[in-house]
Amino acid sequence: MTGKRFERWVGDHKDRVYNLAYYSLAHREEAEDVTQEVLLRMWKYRDDINEDTLGAWLARVTRNACIDVVRRRKAYSSRIVVNGDAEQFVNARSREPAPDEMAMAWEFGSKVERALATVQEPYRSVVILREIQDMKYEQIGETLELPLNTVKSYLHRGRRMLRERLNDPGGK
């Protein structure tokens, strides 16, 4: 593959990867790191990837990278709890967006955004792909390798979870 073709792939898909990462993590720097990691994996496996299914491949890799980030967060939080610093634990869990994002975001939109990042996988990815990235059920099924009925049921469950998080932000 040539550098030019790779640049075209990056241009075509970078925003979608970044959006999925950002709305999965509700954290700008982590979303940037994930996007960079995913695009470099695309470069690494460029000769093995089928361009027709590149979008689905990227969504899968992005989702897995986000899951890894969340796992690392949990591991980090647990270590702090073991050390007995409850305040740090709370701070580690409730990652607030950067002040400039906060100022720009509409309050309710910001709440939805943060609540969405607390919805469990795979429900969260289905909600993001459907409601934010406007993908069709069939595309989501191909991307996440799920049957159509499962996509629909995960979407409904994910939205219910989101409502529960917003109605009761403290409960998980």
Add this chain to the structure above:
Amino acid sequence: MTDISHDCGWLRKHIEAFLDDELSNDAKERFENHAATCRTCRAEVEQAQRILTQLRQLPALECPDDVVERVRETALPDDGPNRIREWFARAWAPSLRPALATITVAAIVLTSIWVGRVNRTTIDPEEVAEAQAALKWTLAYVGEVSERSGKAVRDEAIRNGLIRPVQRALESIHQGSDVEPETNGG
């Protein structure tokens, strides 16, 4: 007829299908009738609609330029190796294969003549003339094909790697044919 006054559980079960407009006409009517009479369920449906609307209005974000720049720096640190790879990919394009094959054949023929000269006392000027003609024809052919294909065959690599060595071989033969008769005749 369904008693809609006790439909709270039923409504909650079907709220997602209602939001996606996937209920049958009868079910939709039942849903709306109950929501109209039950304040709690109505509030729940309105909140669900509000959240969904907000979710769908979340902005599409642009990936920051510095992320792309970092990817570019890591994946494509130097254009050199890629340029070489791209040159090979171009050079082996089907439209250029005849030209490269001709160059290769010409190079082999000329090299054979040159090597053969070492063990011979004289070189036939006709052989030199033939080799020169073959080389001129080859160069003209390469030029024509490259013009037609629009590819950068006149790339430095072609000149340095193929054409110039052949030219040097030819010059060497030419010089040999001028000099050797005198040497052998002495």
